[in-house]
Amino acid sequence: MSRRKTISARLRRQVAERAGHRCSYCRSPEIVGMPMVVDHVIPQSAGGITALENLALACYRCNEFKGARTSALDPQTSEMVPLFNPCVQEWHRHFVWSDDGLRIIGRTAVGRATVEALRLNNEWLVSARRIWIRAGLHPPLE
């Protein structure tokens, strides 16, 4: 995509390091065999800038499911709420791992809406997490 060309290698490295080399949404490790992408949290189409304060490391899937959205329905209240913003919000405030580590549970309206919109518990991810748990890679400690 053309928008990726505007992100320098240095900026990408900063984004990846800040994210601990994990997807900022589903927390998948950056070793899944496919390079992660740099997500504009506020999309460029909505005026989002290409700078560290608006960029988040994301797996391809989360980035695709998010698309140009910045809000989604909270499945509990059916209200439109902002999606999780990894640049300014703390992951653990909005999400928690299920006891078996396989699923992400939204703790807040933002968390619940993001779990649904980005399909953070899709069957592929749950299968992968099962393997990562056996390999000692999951759930993330941070």
Ligand SMILES: [Zn+2]
């Ligand atoms: Zn992801």
